[in-house]
Amino acid sequence: MPKPLSVSSTTMRLRHIEVFHAVMQAGSLSGAASLLNISQPAASKMLAQAEHSLGVALFKRLPSGLKPTPEAMLLFQETKTLHASLDRVRHLARNLASHPGGMLRIGCIPSLGLSLVPRAVAAFTRLCPEVSINIRTENQQTLSALLLAQEIDIGIAFEPAAMAGIAIEELGRARAVLFGAGSDWPAKAPVHLRELDLSKWISLDSMDPLGSIVNATLAGFDESGRVPMIQVKTYYLARALVESGIGFTIIDEYTAQSAADTFAVRQLEPALSVGVCMMTSMSHAGTQGLKVFVEQLEKQLARIQSLQASELRAQAT
Structure with missing residues (x-):
């Protein structure tokens, strides 16, 4: 069995590593040369130099082309990690050079991109009209x-x-609400979790x-251990399934409020909520514009x- 290889312990130059990685990605020297914008003879020469520096054959030369050796497969695991890190460095360098001081770049999950964030942005633009804004919706891992x-x-x-390097601060709470057909809960009063038919x-x-x-x-109110009818990963898919006439769901209030009026949105007993949090980079000092935007987020929440609170008081009377 081949011994594990570590890029950091070899004498391979970075250019050699780039050529090796490109060959593994493209599957051929010609493909690697195209990826690196160099000639095929140059790619072949650098690959040979890489193998010489390692003292290990990385590919078998066959009539059908190059076949990676077991050592090459081990090394490829290391170079994939290295290239991912290099890509992040390149992105960072590009943003440091091109990011103007008059721009605010906002990322949010889709649920907050249809209600809370637009309201905060509208208030922010009235206060800071000279700042240009870029908004994108992504999942939490991508935002990090x-x-x-x-x-x-x-x-x-x-x-x-x-996550290391990311500061997280809770700005407020978002309620979980019951979302389903209006005929299921004709009254506008809160619905207790024990009243729900979990088969739907x-x-x-x-x-x-x-x-x-x-x-x-819900598990605390249902001792039968029943599993949900359908399980999904996104709030919008859960809402879309309900809108297609399938069952009910419990989602955040922002996703529910953007649905058609023909569907019911009900409060829950006991009340459930989730924190609305902001994430910032610990290595990047916030601008004055960012501070103003966060203030508007907090005000909107x-x-x-x-x-x-006013709605709940009205329902109680």
């Missing part, structure tokens, strides 16, 4: 990667997982922050929560 590469200035998500439940993945809260709470 974008922050580390300094491709966005702030990420907004539901209770993101901790469309659940969120337990790895999702809100899904974890909802699933754990406070306004929404105030309206919710």
Whole structure:
């Protein structure tokens, strides 16, 4: 069995590693040369130099082409990690050079991109009309990667997982609400979890922050151990399935509020909520514009929560 190879312990030059990695990706010297924008003889020469520096044959030369040796497969695992790191460095360098001080780059999960974030952006533009804004919606893991590469200035998500280099701060809470056909719950009063028919439940993945809260709470009211009718990974798919006439779901209030009026949105007993958090890079000092935007986010969340409290008081009377 071949011994594990470590790129850091070899005398291979970075250019040799690039050629090797390109050959593994393209499957041929001609393909690697095209990827690197060099001639095929140059690629062949550098690959031979790489093998010489290692003292190990990385490919078998066959009439059908190059076949990676077991040592090459081990080395490829290392170079994939190295190239991913180099790509992040290139992205970071490009953003450091081109990022103007008058731009605010916002990333958020899709659920917050249809309601909360647009409201905060509208308020921000009235205060800072000279700042241009770039907004993108991504999942939480992608937002973290974008922050580390300094491709966005702030990420907004539901209770993101901790990650080295990322600062996380809760700005407010988002309610979990019941979403289904209006005929299922004719009254507008809150619905208790024990009243739900879980055979019609469309659940969120337990790895999702809100899904974890909802699933754990429902398990406490259902001793039969029934599994949901359908399990999905995104809030919008859960909502779309309900809109197609399938069951009910429990999702965040922002996703539910953007649905058609023909569907019912009901409060839950007991009330459930998930934290709305901002993520920022620990290595990147926030601009004044970013601070103003965060203030507007907090104000919008406070306004929404105030309206919710008023609704609950009205239902109680």
